[in-house]
Amino acid sequence: MNLFLLSGLWEPFGSLSTDIWNQMHSYGEKLREERERTGLSQTEFGEAMGVTKKTQGLYERGEREPDGSYLQAAAAAGCDVLYILTGRREVKSGSASPAEEARRLALEIVQEWQIEHGKFLPVDKFLRAVELLTELAADEPAQVKKHAASVLRLAA
Numbered sequence: 143m144n145l146f147l148l149s150g151l152w153e154p155f156g157s158l159s160t161d162i163w164n165q166m167h168s169y170g171e172k173l174r175e176e177r178e179r180t181g182l183s184q185t186e187f188g189e190a191m192g193v194t195k196k197t198q199g200l201y202e203r204g205e206r207e208p209d210g211s212y213l214q215a216a217a218a219a220g221c222d223v224l225y226i227l228t229g230r231r232e233v234k235s236g237s238a239s240p241a242e243e244a245r246r247l248a249l250e251i252v253q254e255w256q257i258e259h260g261k262f263l264p265v266d267k268f269l270r271a272v273e274l275l276t277e278l279a280a281d282e283p284a285q286v287k288k289h290a291a292s293v294l295r296l297a298a
Contacts, residue, residue, distance in 0.1 A: 169226055169265070170204030176221040177202070191215045210262020214253070224249055227269060241280060248275035251287065255294045263297055271297040 177187045177198075188198030191212050200206040208216075217223045225231050230245070252271050256262050263271060274293055279286040 168204070168229065169207075170202045172226045172229060173208070173216075174202040176216070176226055180220065187219075190219055207265050210256050210268070213262075214257070217253075223253075227265065228272075241276075244279035244283070245272070245276045247279045247283070247286060248272045251275055251290045252294065255290065259298075261298055267297045 177184070180187065182190065184198045184202070185195040188195050191198070191208075192215060193201075193208075193212065197206065201208050201212075213223050213226070216226065222231060224245075249272050252263070252268060252275065262268075271294055275286060275290055278289060278293070
């Protein structure tokens with residue numbers, strides 16, 4: 143896959159696939175599952191993420207989207223952010239298929255870029271960037287990091 147094929151980024155990401163659209167609208171349920179897996183109440187979990195119990199409830203009901211700093215804190219607390227955003231569980235290196243490794247690499251690149259630039263992409267743009275970088279990583283693994291900056295600049 144070359145950058146020419148990524149030209150759909152010039153439009154505001156075009157239309158999202160039904161799969162991604164559904165993932166965005168069910169993240170609240172998955173966020174609740176991850177919170178419950180940690181054994182924390184909404185108040186405790188929200189506090190650890192830097193939000194109030196009310197905001198945590200809004201996130202879990204899907205009435206509001208968490209930002210990148212929240213998701214970063216959730217990852218640091220041991221939550222599977224990939225699962226929250228996409229419904230796919232993170233697979234540990236070594237046991238993953240090439241497609242899973244491509245997705246893991248794409249997610250890692252986007253997360254590192256956000257931290258490095260202090261910018262957190264909205265959920266829809268985050269998912270689109272991960273999707274595009276996953277395709278690139280699957281087709282040209284050696285080139286993905288080279289082209290990642292261009293994809294992420296366009297996404298931001």
